Structures are given as structure tokens and as C-alpha cells.
Amino acid sequence: MRVFPHRIPVRTIFDSHAGSGVCAIAISRDAKCLVTISAGMVQRVCMWRWTYPDESPVCYVELSPEFGFQDFVIFNPQNPYEFVSNSKTQVIFYLWGDAGLQYSTPPLTKQTFGSTVGHFTQSAFHFNATQVLTGTSAGKVVVWDVERKRGLAKEPQGRLRGMKATKLVPMQEESLTVLLVLESCIVTGDVRGQVKFYNGHLQLLACSDHSGTGPIQSISFSKTPSDPPGASSTSSHPFAARNFILSTSDATVLRVATDGTDFEKVMKEAKKAVTAIACHPQQSWLAMGSHCGLLKVWDYKQLQLLVSRIFSSAGVQCLSYDPAGSFLATGLTDGSVHVLDAISLLSCCEVFRFSRGPITHVQFSHDSEYLATADEKYAVTVYKRVLQNERRCWEHLAGLHSHYKPIRSILFGIQLDGSEPRLLSLGEDRQLIEYDLSSSSKDQLVVLHRHRVEQAAVPLFLHPHGQQLLQNEALQCNNQNVQVESLPSGKVMAASHFSLPMDLRRSSWTHDDIIGAHRSSRE
Numbered sequence: 001m002r003v004f005p006h007r008i009p010v011r012t013i014f015d016s017h018a019g020s021g022v023c024a025i026a027i028s029r030d031a032k033c034l035v036t037i038s039a040g041m042v043q044r045v046c047m048w049r050w051t052y053p054d055e056s057p058v059c060y061v062e063l064s065p066e067f068g069f070q071d072f073v074i075f076n077p078q079n080p081y082e083f084v085s086n087s088k089t090q091v092i093f094y095l096w097g098d099a100g101l102q103y104s105t106p107p108l109t110k111q112t113f114g115s116t117v118g119h120f121t122q123s124a125f126h127f128n129a130t131q132v133l134t135g136t137s138a139g140k141v142v143v144w145d146v147e148r149k150r151g152l153a154k155e156p157q158g159r160l161r162g163m164k165a166t167k168l169v170p171m172q173e174e175s176l177t178v179l180l181v182l183e184s185c186i187v188t189g190d191v192r193g194q195v196k197f198y199n200g201h202l203q204l205l206a207c208s209d210h211s212g213t214g215p216i217q218s219i220s221f222s223k224t225p226s227d228p229p230g231a232s233s234t235s236s237h238p239f240a241a242r243n244f245i246l247s248t249s250d251a252t253v254l255r256v257a258t259d260g261t262d263f264e265k266v267m268k269e270a271k272k273a274v275t276a277i278a279c280h281p282q283q284s285w286l287a288m289g290s291h292c293g294l295l296k297v298w299d300y301k302q303l304q305l306l307v308s309r310i311f312s313s314a315g316v317q318c319l320s321y322d323p324a325g326s327f328l329a330t331g332l333t334d335g336s337v338h339v340l341d342a343i344s345l346l347s348c349c350e351v352f353r354f355s356r357g358p359i360t361h362v363q364f365s366h367d368s369e370y371l372a373t374a375d376e377k378y379a380v381t382v383y384k385r386v387l388q389n390e391r392r393c394w395e396h397l398a399g400l401h402s403h404y405k406p407i408r409s410i411l412f413g414i415q416l417d418g419s420e421p422r423l424l425s426l427g428e429d430r431q432l433i434e435y436d437l438s439s440s441s442k443d444q445l446v447v448l449h450r451h452r453v454e455q456a457a458v459p460l461f462l463h464p465h466g467q468q469l470l471q472n473e474a475l476q477c478n479n480q481n482v483q484v485e486s487l488p489s490g491k492v493m494a495a496s497h498f499s500l501p502m503d504l505r506r507s508s509w510t511h512d513d514i515i516g517a518h519r520s521s522r523e
Helices: 156-162 511-522
Strands: 022-027 034-038 044-048 059-062 072-076 079-086 091-097 100-104 120-125 132-136 140-146 163-170 176-182 185-190 194-198 204-209 216-221 244-248 252-256 263-268 274-279 285-290 294-299 304-310 316-321 327-332 337-341 359-364 370-375 380-388 391-400 407-414 421-427 431-441 444-452 459-464 473-478 481-486 495-499
Touching (some): 034 072, 044 100, 059 100, 132 176, 176 216, 185 216, 194 216, 285 316, 294 316, 316 359, 327 359, 327 370, 359 407, 380 421, 380 431, 391 431, 391 444, 421 459
Parallel strands (some): 022 072, 120 176
Antiparallel strands (some): 022 034, 034 044, 072 079, 120 132, 176 185, 194 204, 244 252, 252 263, 285 294, 294 304, 359 370, 370 380, 431 444, 459 473, 481 495
16 A cells, blocks of 8 residues: 655555455545555455554454445545445444544435435535435435434534434436535536536536446546636635546546536546557557457557557457558457558558457468468458558458367468468367468468377467577467477477476466477476
């Protein structure tokens, strides 16, 4: 856990929740105290004075799993000794001090108000000194207040022991995802991308609609601007002169202007797994594609985003630069293949749609004369370079369902007796297949050799042993060992085996690592 006052960490607390990690954290208004909640099965709530050199919390308490997974916490801005957390089913009020960390868990069910409550999302302290608000997935706000009983103190201890749900206010039909208090306003964000502003009585003041941006995850307002000369020093609505930043569950960050009607996209990140990467052969560029269809190219030395593109209809499955670094081939989950300009990411050719399943592999030959792909339907497809209007492009040559189980690798090499490309594919069917590119014609992909490389083990990967198969050997990795396959005359004649000390599917091996292991096995 680290504290960053000005982007540079000034304090690191190691193993704050050893073995489980932190799922929620908050800092007090005076910036002296931190509260953290662990992510373990039995959650621990810890209070820290981070400016002290202690490596242990001031106090802590362990919560029963019956309270649900507490994933949100916030301090009372008027009292650093008081905070509240919530799970989907339980709101918990805390008070810490010399007596340690105490908490209370007031009940709230459908029977309390005779209405559906929904799941709790976020909580906030009302600028009214005694109330706490909690948003719900049913579009409602729960108002918690100190139970009014004779003799009950109106101090924090009274809030801790006497809190109860006093109101359930319907706000809208859509789920509330964000709830916060901004001076004298209450602000909500929802699953439709709307930001709404209410007064202290939960009466609507204004609405900023950003439909299509996805559910809002957080809202952050700018600092109060200085009033220009001649302007009124006080505004009836504190939000009226503040810009704010939104983040959404679609991994988008938006900046919203003062009037709430104009907004700009600040950042767009992958909202699904990154499934493909490719390094430029000459520049310090890294292309990354994700299953949401987002493709980005970064300069990994300058730590700068160069260009991005979104494929709205499918996810990116595989990427490959051509040897010169001029083009970037992209295979998508809908079976289409796009050849893009490496700088602009604009399409250079027509979109190829010759595969019936998601593209799993894509690769150029050493001279860029050929482009080959493999797909989930066990087919290998080859494209050949042509000139169209004096521009270099590729066109479909042929395809073949050459395997009957998933294809794990496709690999281009160079013929020993010349500079012609050679193409191989390796599948889980234990077949290593070489294709005769020179004899292939339109819609006719010719197989030169088929060889069964294993009897029991399942092949996982094929890699050239040396540069571009010039040594006429290939490294074939399976779920048991690594083999160096000799490929004289285009046929596998012999194989050297050596075992690996760990599962290849979970290990990262460099070329030197594998060659060293191969040499050790021979000695």
C-alpha cells in the first residue's frame, strides 16, 4: 500500500493485508488517517496513521462473512474518527478511538418499508450532521439517521449505536452506481451514463446525460474556481462552475464541461482481456489488441500512445507485423483478416472473410510475399502479394482444412536451396504439415509433407531453431518436453528430446533458455 501526495510515493506499507490484498481504501479529509479493508474470506478493517512510522494498524476488527463482501468505504468529512462501509447487502457504521474500532450493523430488509431495496452500491455522509445516504441497484437512496429516542446522545457514539434506516427514497428506475456529496449537493451516477444533482432533500436540480458511455464507475469534480472580477462570490449551485471527470465500466474516461452538455473522451482502454501483442521489427512500438475490439500501438520507450483503432463488430485475436514493419495483419474473432498500415492503422486491402471461425494465428513470410492464417475451424489460409493500382496488397490464394484438432502454430521459413518461403503448421492432432507454396494455385493449397510428431504428448508450439529455419530445425514444444526437429529435404527425420523443469504452458522461455537446455541434454 502506497501514499502518493504528489505522484511520488512518500510512504509504503508492506503486507498491509498479507495474503489477501486490499479491496477498499479511503483517506480522511485531514489526510492523516487511512482505512483499508482486506479482500479475504474473513475481511479485516484496519485503521492507519500513515504519517507515523508504525508498520501496524492503530486498530482493526474482523468482520463476519454474513455481512457480505465489503467493497466500499468512506470517511465522514466532518469527523476523521467515523467512517462507513457497505457490501451489496449490509451497511456498517464505524467509530474508532482509544477504545479501539467499534462498529454497528443496522438491519434493512424488504419488510422494513414494504418495498424492494435492491443491492447497496455506494454510501456518503450527508452535509446534515446526522444522516448517511446509500444508493441501491433499484434506483433508490436509503436515508440512515440517528434514532430519535429520549436520552440518546447526538454525538458520534449515538450515531454508532442508534443508526437506523428512516427513509427509502425512489430516485429513478435505473441502478445507481455512484453516490457522493459535493458541498450542498448530492450527486448520483447510474448505469445509463447519467449524472444527476439533488439538493439536501433529494429534490432534482440538474441532470447531465452521457448515454452510450456505459455505467458510471466514478465521478471527480475540479476544485472550486476563483470568481472573476464583478462576479457573485457564491453560486446557488456549487456544481454550476465545476468541470468533472467520469470513468465508466467500459474503460472510458470523459471530461464534462461546466454546463454539462459538452463532453470529450480523455481515455479509452480495453474493457476485456488483451489477447494479442506484436512488436515492431524496427521501431520501439508495441501493438496490443483486446477482445473488445480495441487495437493500440504504444511506443514502449517513450511510454506514449501512438495510434488506436476500434473494431466494433469483433475482438482482436492475433497480430503480426510484416518484416519491414510497414503493415500490421490483424485476425479477428469473426473470422475476418485486416491488413493495416502500421502507422495509421487504416486498411490497406479489402477485408478478407475466408475463414469460418475466429482467427487464431497470422504471420507474414520473410519476404512478405505470403500471408498465412489459422482459425478455430482447423483451417490454414494463404494470401499472396499482388500490385493493385501500383500499391502493394494481398489477395486470397487458397485455404485448406488440414488439421482435425486445434492448430497450435503456423511458421514460415526459407528453403535451404534458395530464398523461397516454406510454410508449416502444427496441430493438437500431432500433425506437422508442410505446404508446397510454389505448386499451390487459386483455391488449391498443396500439402508437401505430413508427419506425426508425437504418440502421446500434445504439441503446443513450434518455433524456428535459429533464424527463419535456416538451420533446417524447429523447436516443437508439447505438454511433456521440448523437441528439436530436424527438417532436411522438408521432412522430419530425427528429433532430440529434453525435459523441462516446469509446465511449458505456464512458463516464459527465451530462445537462449531453450538452446541452453537442448545443449545440456546432449552433454
